[in-house]
Amino acid sequence: MDRVGDVSVAERREGAPEFDDEFRQRLYDLLRWRRDVRRFKRAPLSAGTIDRLIGIACLSPSVGLSEPWRFVIVEDEARRALIRQCFEECNKDALEMQTPDRAALYARLKLAGLDDAPCQLAVFSDRSTAQGAGLGRLTMPETLDYSVVNAVHTLWLAARAEGIGLGWVSILDPASMHEILDVPRDWRFIGYFCLGYPQTEDDTPELERFGWAERQPAAAMIRR
């Protein structure tokens, strides 16, 4: 098996890309300028864009090659309205959890691009998928959900590389999302995503610019 592996790899290796400093600097630019976008222009994405981005997202790693990602493109106005309503209810609860000064700031932050984003996407994790025959997920079935998050992150970066912004809406009730979108019970709701051209570009998160929180130095996150 190893021998076969080595031979096939030796062949494949010739086509393997080498990444240079210039590419890496551009990659870091992409990571630095990727933002969680809340304010969108209303201009639609061109036809086929979201399908193409999902195709790129499917290059992502998944536990045991299970590919549990399920994408629901939400175009129906009635369903979008129900999702907006769900967000408003959850957001109200969240507001009440904050201290008064925080609540005032919170209210000013535009937490959803639900009104303007031309493309909206609900993403689920198929917890019952047979693909991959359960490999690697016996002790940690949540790795299925993590695989879906990988795909979302890939989609996010691929979108930003085309100048398209994405906003992750997490102030939603998963059970309501199931009802509104009528998806299988075994699907776990991962998040709701707004896509479109951003009104603005920035290399600093909006929450940091508005004084909600500051990013910490990476060294603070490391133990040995």
Added chain:
Amino acid sequence: MDRVGDVSVAERREGAPEFDDEFRQRLYDLLRWRRDVRRFKRAPLSAGTIDRLIGIACLSPSVGLSEPWRFVIVEDEARRALIRQCFEECNKDALEMQTPDRAALYARLKLAGLDDAPCQLAVFSDRSTAQGAGLGRLTMPETLDYSVVNAVHTLWLAARAEGIGLGWVSILDPASMHEILDVPRDWRFIGYFCLGYPQTEDDTPELERFGWAERQPAAAMIRR
């Protein structure tokens, strides 16, 4: 607020990068050639590499700017041995769950680079972090864990862009990982990661090459 926002953004926009077709093609190459690496050369990473990669990972999105990612670099041989033992026990259980033909294939797959990978990293999600003041995670606290997964995925891509491979080990018992690494109770175990220079490069997942599972077309993952 909007006016301030617009002004500051107009200034910032000038420095905003534009990504061209050439960059995007290289980005897709990176996504296509990123692999879950199991077979490593023993050559160590150069000094400072893992800290630098973690620094890049910290550019990732997190819910409410909570940055809940916690990285534990595991260098101690005794702890590495305990983690290896934990893997072997969990792997044995997993093997018993497979049908005989699957089990034979499963046994042949090298599921861990634990013996050879020069750099090993446990990653946790700090579920109790005050950073971000709870924003965006009231209805879905698991978005903290998803934020950590974003960081892992960023680290994975940044590593591959330097020719460094990463393997995600999920066949582990989270409770044991807590004990072995002596981390706070509120930290949730996300995964254990092996890093090093890969023995081989490929654009096809090892599980696909070995007939464990086949990747499905993206169109199969989309609903409207």
